[in-house]
Amino acid sequence: MEIRNADPGAVQYGNFMNYYQFNSASERVKLLPEKDIWLPAALDLEERPYLVLDVGCNCGVFTQMLHGYLEECLQRPVHVLGVDIDERLILRAKEANTCPEKISYECVDVLDGSDFATVLSFLDGRQRLKFDAICCYSITMWIHLNHHDAGLRLFLGKLSHLAELLVVEPQPWKCYQTAERRLKKAGEVFPLFLQLKWRSDVEQQIDSYLERALDRRKLFESTPTKWQRRICFFR
Numbered sequence: 339m340e341i342r343n344a345d346p347g348a349v350q351y352g353n354f355m356n357y358y359q360f361n362s363a364s365e366r367v368k369l370l371p372e373k374d375i376w377l378p379a380a381l382d383l384e385e386r387p388y389l390v391l392d393v394g395c396n397c398g399v400f401t402q403m404l405h406g407y408l409e410e411c412l413q414r415p416v417h418v419l420g421v422d423i424d425e426r427l428i429l430r431a432k433e434a435n436t437c438p439e440k441i442s443y444e445c446v447d448v449l450d451g452s453d454f455a456t457v458l459s460f461l462d463g464r465q466r467l468k469f470d471a472i473c474c475y476s477i478t479m480w481i482h483l484n485h486h487d488a489g490l491r492l493f494l495g496k497l498s499h500l501a502e503l504l505v506v507e508p509q510p511w512k513c514y515q516t517a518e519r520r521l522k523k524a525g526e527v528f529p530l531f532l533q534l535k536w537r538s539d540v541e542q543q544i545d546s547y548l549e550r551a552l553d554r555r556k557l558f559e560s561t562p563t564k565w566q567r568r569i570c571f572f573r
Contacts, residue, residue, distance in 0.1 A: 349521075350480075350483075350484065350521065350526075350528070351423050351424070351480050351484065352394065352476070352477060352479070352480035353396070353422065353423060353424035353427060354396070355426075355427070361476070361565070363399045363400035363403050364403065365563070365564070366400060366403075366475070366563065366569075367400070367403050367404065367407050369560040369561060369563065369569055370404075370407060370411075370560075370569070371558045371560070371571065372411070373411050373412055375503075375557050375558045375571050376388075376408065376411065376412060376470075376471060376503065377412055377470070378573075381470075381502075385414075386414075387414065387415040387416065387417045387464070388408060388412055388414055388415070388416045388417070388470045388471070389416075389417050389418075389419075389461070389464065389466060389469045389470050389471075390404070390405075390408065390416060390417070390418040390419070390469060390470065390471045390472070390473065391418075391419050391421070391457060391460075391469045391471075391472045391473070391497075391500070391501075392404065392418055392419070392420040392421070392473045392475075393421055393448055393472065393473065393474050393477055393497065394421075394422055394423075394474065394475065394476070394477035394480070395420030395421060395422050395427075395428075395431060395443065396422055396427050396431070397427045397430040397431050397434065398420055398430070398431030398432075398434060398435065398441075398443060399434075400475065401418055401420040401431070401441065401443075402434075402435070402436060402437065402441060404418065404473070405418045405437065405440065405441055415440065416440065417440050417441075417464070418440065418441045418442070419442055419443075419444065419457065419460045420441065420442070420443045420444075421443070421444050421445070421446035421448065421456070421457065422443075422445065422446070423445070423446070423447050424445070425445040428443050428444065428445045431443040442460075444456045444457075448493065448496065448497070449481070449485060449489065449492065449493060449496070454496075457500070461500070467500075468500050468501060468502055469500055469501050469502065470502050470503060471501065471502065471503040471504075471505060472497045472500065472501035472503070472504055472505065473505040474497065474504070474505065474506045474507065475505070475507045475569070476507050476509055476565075476567065478490060478493075478494075478506065478507075478508045478509060478540075478544060479508070479509035479513055479514055479517065479540075481493045482514075482534065482536070482540070483514065483517065483518075483528040483530060483531060483534075484528070484530070485530075486530045486533060486534065487534060487535050487536050490536070490544075491547060491551075494506075494544070494547060494548060494552065495551075495552060498548070498552045498554065498572075502573065503557075503571060503572070503573050504548070504554060504571075504572045504573075505569065505570070505571050505572075506544065506548070506569075506570050506572065507563075507567050507568070507569045507570070508540065508541045508544045508567065508568075508570075509540075509565075509567060510540070510541055510566060510567065511537055511538045511539075511540055511541075513565070514531070514534075514537075514540070518531050541568070545570065548572050549572070554572035554573060555572065555573055556570055556571065556572050557571045557572065557573050558570070558571040559571070
């Protein structure tokens with residue numbers, strides 16, 4: 339994990355080494371909805387583990403809290419696969435894993451076909467076609483900055499195809515400006531930043547794309563986090 343200009347916040351992919359020092363995992367858990375959002379009554383009749391994919395899991399602090407919250411909330415076994423693009427963060431997550439029989443971590447770039455095979459293998463090993471929930475907390479901006487509008491649409495479509503419930507916490511445009519400013523101060527830029535078409539209304543564009551292009555319906559939207567981000571649940 340390269341630190342540019344002695345600034346741990348000047349990162350290209352959002353792979354902060356100190357993420358949970360400034361973004362409390364426990365505060366995020368407090369914003370999560372009740373059981374009926376995670377598991378509709380019709381599906382609650384099925385006695386099988388609840389499968390979750392946590393994309394951009396960093397070092398796994400929130401992933402473990404999410405697992406505990408869901409097992410208590412749903413009253414059934416929950417199996418979570420946490421993935422992140424940074425292998426050093428994944429190593430930290432594995433070393434700190436307190437429930438390896440139900441939580442696993444892998445280094446995966448979800449837009450890389452060979453990498454994504456790891457995610458599909460997780461499903462295949464459990465004889466499932468989809469995850470019950472796929473969570474994308476504060477990751478859409480980094481996909482967007484590095485892969486343009488088309489890459490973000492591809493990301494959302496790829497995960498939507500594998501999710502019963504898609505959880506997205508998009509960053510507002512001011513976060514993009516901050517990320518660009520910090521990287522520029524370190525002597526680099528996001529080459530695609532000026533080319534993005536989804537800009538000041540990026541949160542609305544993501545909502546609209548999920549609902550209109552991917553045929554999802556928003557079930558729940560949390561109160562804003564201290565960073566003014568909304569956690570949105572689409573089925």
